[in-house]
Amino acid sequence: MSQGVTIGEASKASGIKAPTIRYYEQIQLLPSPPRTEGNRRLYDDRDLRRLRFIRHARELGFEIEPIRELLALAGDPNGPCETADSIAQAHLADIDHKIARLTALRAEVARMANCSNGSTADCRVIEALGDHRRCLSDTH
Amino acid sequence: MSQGVTIGEASKASGIKAPTIRYYEQIQLLPSPPRTEGNRRLYDDRDLRRLRFIRHARELGFEIEPIRELLALAGDPNGPCETADSIAQAHLADIDHKIARLTALRAEVARMANCSNGSTADCRVIEALGDHRRCLSDTH
DNA sequence: CTTGCTCCTCTAGTCACTAGAGGAAGTAGG
DNA sequence: CCTACTTCCTCTAGTGACTAGAGGAGCAAG
Numbered sequence: 159m160s161q162g163v164t165i166g167e168a169s170k171a172s173g174i175k176a177p178t179i180r181y182y183e184q185i186q187l188l189p190s191p192p193r194t195e196g197n198r199r200l201y202d203d204r205d206l207r208r209l210r211f212i213r214h215a216r217e218l219g220f221e222i223e224p225i226r227e228l229l230a231l232a233g234d235p236n237g238p239c240e241t242a243d244s245i246a247q248a249h250l251a252d253i254d255h256k257i258a259r260l261t262a263l264r265a266e267v268a269r270m271a272n273c274s275n276g277s278t279a280d281c282r283v284i285e286a287l288g289d290h291r292r293c294l295s296d297t298h
Numbered sequence: 299m300s301q302g303v304t305i306g307e308a309s310k311a312s313g314i315k316a317p318t319i320r321y322y323e324q325i326q327l328l329p330s331p332p333r334t335e336g337n338r339r340l341y342d343d344r345d346l347r348r349l350r351f352i353r354h355a356r357e358l359g360f361e362i363e364p365i366r367e368l369l370a371l372a373g374d375p376n377g378p379c380e381t382a383d384s385i386a387q388a389h390l391a392d393i394d395h396k397i398a399r400l401t402a403l404r405a406e407v408a409r410m411a412n413c414s415n416g417s418t419a420d421c422r423v424i425e426a427l428g429d430h431r432r433c434l435s436d437t438h
Numbered sequence: 439c440t441t442g443c444t445c446c447t448c449t450a451g452t453c454a455c456t457a458g459a460g461g462a463a464g465t466a467g468g
Numbered sequence: 469c470c471t472a473c474t475t476c477c478t479c480t481a482g483t484g485a486c487t488a489g490a491g492g493a494g495c496a497a498g
Binding site for chain 3: 175177178181185197198
């Protein structure tokens with residue numbers, strides 16, 4: 159069907175902005191596509207699938223390097239599945255760690271906020287930030 | 299007591315690395331301290347308190363600009379407290395938003411991970427990333 | 439005096455883009 | 469065919485909050 163679409167159409171189809179697509183090409187996350195006579199990039203279905211894969215992985219919070227590995231794995235249908243799985247597991251552990259940390263922070267910030275004193279002289283926010291000993295938990 | 303400590307000691311006392319302290323001076327988050335004859339920075343107690351305030355706020359996830367405002371407020375004991383409180387409230391809302399997003403991501407990544415098929419040809423990780431329609435939730 | 443540590447300045451690199459300049463190519467209407 | 473408008477091209481530089489490294493000077497102990 160399609161011999162290729164422009165970067166604008168690829169952008170719409172993938173939800174990735176054109177400058178970002180060029181950036182992905184620059185860092186070789188995406189192969190350099192062929193060009194038209196007028197030097198415009200032409201993307202085919204395979205490229206579009208790759209872009210959607212990247213976007214989805216980015217939305218899930220994967221960083222570029224893990225995505226690069228996942229793309230390599232996805233391109234090799236006979237390769238082992240454990241590697242992809244361990245990348246996902248590592249990411250999951252990372253997310254859990256972030257959630258735990260944010261939850262602890264939330265408790266502390268919530269505790270110190272909601273201060274309705276008149277002046278900063280006895281404002282709990284200022285006070286709490288100035289004195290680490292008042293922390294519920296040590297974040298280190 | 300102390301007429302001033304070196305950057306190394308200030309670093310130990312505050313838990314902020316020396317290059318970061320210099321960086322804070324550069325972006326004017328911290329005033330430029332006086333120097334010794336040999337051109338070394340000398341920090342006094344007030345500076346150390348400021349550094350601890352900054353570190354604590356950074357640990358709680360506050361960005362530099364909010365911290366700058368909080369520092370200005372903390373330096374004015376007769377000023378209103380509502381501003382400090384609203385900065386903290388805004389931060390709290392931000393944390394809540396991040397937690398919610400991460401929790402949604404966690405569910406999706408957890409669902410697609412734990413794949414024990416033999417090859418990537420039918421690996422759930424690869425498959426799930428390639429096909430956005432399999433998402434539980436749309437992250438947009 | 440020499441060794442080794444801390445400190446100084448300055449530049450550049452990190453990540454994943456984003457913004458902007460300055461120009462060429464393609465498209466639609468008259 | 470000419471003009472206007474949009475999309476595209478390349479290239480550079482900026483973001484946040486540092487971090488790393490080069491190359492050199494000061495300082496304390498043995």
